[in-house]
Amino acid sequence: MNLLPSAPLGATPVRAMTIAGTDSGGGAGVAADLRTFALSGVHGCVAVTAVTVQNSLGVSAVHTIPPEVVAGQIRAVVTDIGVQAMKTGMLANGAIIDAIVDVAAEVGLGRDRAIPLVVDPVCASMHGHQLLAPEAMDTLRDRLIPIATVVTPNLDEVRLITGIDVVDGDTQRQAAVVLHEMGAQWAMVKGGHLRSSPRSADILYDGTEFLEFEHVRIDTPHDHGAGDTLASAMCSALAHGMSVPDAATFAKAWVSESIRWSYPLGKGHGPVNPLWRVAGP
Numbered sequence: 018m019n020l021l022p023s024a025p026l027g028a029t030p031v032r033a034m035t036i037a038g039t040d041s042g043g044g045a046g047v048a049a050d051l052r053t054f055a056l057s058g059v060h061g062c063v064a065v066t067a068v069t070v071q072n073s074l075g076v077s078a079v080h081t082i083p084p085e086v087v088a089g090q091i092r093a094v095v096t097d098i099g100v101q102a103m104k105t106g107m108l109a110n111g112a113i114i115d116a117i118v119d120v121a122a123e124v125g126l127g128r129d130r131a132i133p134l135v136v137d138p139v140c141a142s143m144h145g146h147q148l149l150a151p152e153a154m155d156t157l158r159d160r161l162i163p164i165a166t167v168v169t170p171n172l173d174e175v176r177l178i179t180g181i182d183v184v185d186g187d188t189q190r191q192a193a194v195v196l197h198e199m200g201a202q203w204a205m206v207k208g209g210h211l212r213s214s215p216r217s218a219d220i221l222y223d224g225t226e227f228l229e230f231e232h233v234r235i236d237t238p239h240d241h242g243a244g245d246t247l248a249s250a251m252c253s254a255l256a257h258g259m260s261v262p263d264a265a266t267f268a269k270a271w272v273s274e275s276i277r278w279s280y281p282l283g284k285g286h287g288p289v290n291p292l293w294r295v296a297g298p
């Protein structure tokens with residue numbers, strides 16, 4: 018695959034920010050995003066939205082950060098360090114989403130603004146634990162998705178956001194149309210959960226054409242953090258100035274390799290592993 022360029026040692030690199038929760042097991046959330054940012058030549062900045070008590074078996078507690086502290090982290094970074102792209106992951110509740118959308122208008126974040134925004138609409142962990150309050154769904158739909166440069170739901174999230182039950186490529190494309198109509202500039206509907214298919218195919222749509230990104234399905238239980246890794250790789254590529262389709266091509270190859278080199282950890286699901294980028298066999 019084509020890799021993104023790194024800045025020469027000592028020079029200021031491209032910057033990106035993740036607005037997401039922490040995973041104490043280090044598999045998903047902020048930890049996953051920072052691994053991908055660093056390994057794809059990007060300095061990663063962080064706005065923490067929630068602290069989760071989490072391991073390979075699941076999430077046992079969540080502590081949310083006050084909305085004004087989330088907005089403060091974003092404002093502090095944009096006004097000093099400057100970033101070329103951002104992504105959202107776990108946002109926990111509607112008040113945090115409102116704070117992000119408000120500060121986004123202030124700092125020029127989102128579609129048709131200076132800083133592109135990847136919205137990974139995380140609703141639950143892979144173990145089924147809720148990571149977004151159900152009453153926040155309207156705020157996600159009405160306020161955050163309309164400022165997304167690209168929104169990247171998995172099939173469970175598609176069902177919660179659009180009501181569409183994706184069972185094949187046709188319903189996947191139908192969901193992408195609805196997400197685009199909700200205001201996202203691009204919608205990328207991930208097919209990782211269509212487990213009956215031998216290929217894992219994601220559909221990208223911008224209101225004019227459907228693009229498909231696919232890879233043979235890798236047989237592993239260790240796919241914790243795959244969604245975060247796809248979205249942060251796309252964020253890195255956008256920070257480097259790539260178009261959304263080129264960023265999606267890069268991110269799909271990046272996450273596929275990271276799933277291929279995932280490893281067991283704990284008694285449950287191990288994490289995907291972008292360290293293939295530097296640690297060869």
Ligand SMILES: Nc1ncnc2c1ncn2[C@@H]1O[C@H](COP(=O)(O)OP(=O)(O)OP(=O)(O)O)[C@@H](O)[C@H]1O
Pocket residue numbers: 142143170171172207208209210217218219232233234235236237240241242243244245247269272273276
């Ligand atoms: N077994 C697999 N083999 C190859 N690619 C996969 C596999 N599972 C998921 N993918 C790809 O990984 C990316 C993440 O997709 P997925 O639909 O699993 O999202 P997600 O549920 O948000 O991820 P996760 O919950 O694991 O963080 C997509 O590009 C998807 O096609």
Ligand SMILES: Cc1ncc(COP(=O)(O)O)c(N)n1
Pocket residue numbers: 037038039040045046047069071106107139141142143144240241242243244245
């Ligand atoms: C803090 C945080 N953010 C995101 C996820 C989703 O990742 P997954 O679907 O692999 O559990 C998670 N489990 N925890």
